[in-house]
Amino acid sequence: MFTLIVNGKKRQVDVEPDTPLLWVLRDNLGITSVKYTCGIAECGMCTVLIDGEARRSCVVNVEDVQESEITTIEGLPDNHPVKVAWIEKQVPQCGYCQPGIMLQTVDFLSRSPHPTEEQINAEMDNVICRCGSHPRIKQAIRLAAEMIAKQGG
Numbered sequence: 001m002f003t004l005i006v007n008g009k010k011r012q013v014d015v016e017p018d019t020p021l022l023w024v025l026r027d028n029l030g031i032t033s034v035k036y037t038c039g040i041a042e043c044g045m046c047t048v049l050i051d052g053e054a055r056r057s058c059v060v061n062v063e064d065v066q067e068s069e070i071t072t073i074e075g076l077p078d079n080h081p082v083k084v085a086w087i088e089k090q091v092p093q094c095g096y097c098q099p100g101i102m103l104q105t106v107d108f109l110s111r112s113p114h115p116t117e118e119q120i121n122a123e124m125d126n127v128i129c130r131c132g133s134h135p136r137i138k139q140a141i142r143l144a145a146e147m148i149a150k151q152g153g
């Protein structure tokens with residue numbers, strides 16, 4: 001039995017120690033916003049925040065995150081600049097990739113609050129959107145960065 005902290009709440013799961021966090025979130029806790037695609041840390045669809053750091057949950061074992069704060073897109077407040085910017089720029093098409101990319105953006109902007117075009121391109125180079133929403137993703141990242149800057153973040 002493992003106790004996890006997911007979106008601020010303690011959750012208990014009875015799984016094998018090497019179960020990927022992705023499957024625990026989806027199958028045991030019903031958080032299906034966390035998506036499976038490659039399973040080998042290549043696409044970014046399964047990204048969650050673990051203690052504020054964007055991590056690919058398909059390659060994180062549940063036994064390694066027992067004391068950690070795990071955040072999925074549901075754990076971001078509705079007024080978070082990344083959520084607001086994503087809506088403002090109408091980023092998603094099918095939406096499949098968006099939770100992971102938004103959470104990666106949260107981490108990215110915490111590391112690079114005033115990102116250059118090159119930094120944005122480099123950061124988004126390793127996430128896959130099959131609908132081709134990258135131009136809107138980049139616009140939303142710039143808008144979220146402006147909003148965070150205005151808030152003094």
Ligand code: FES
Pocket residue numbers: 035036037038039040041042043044045046047056057058059
């Ligand atoms: S499913 Fe985890 S990175 Fe692709």
Ligand code: FES
Pocket residue numbers: 092093094095096097098128129130131132133
């Ligand atoms: S919006 Fe469809 S995969 Fe990105």
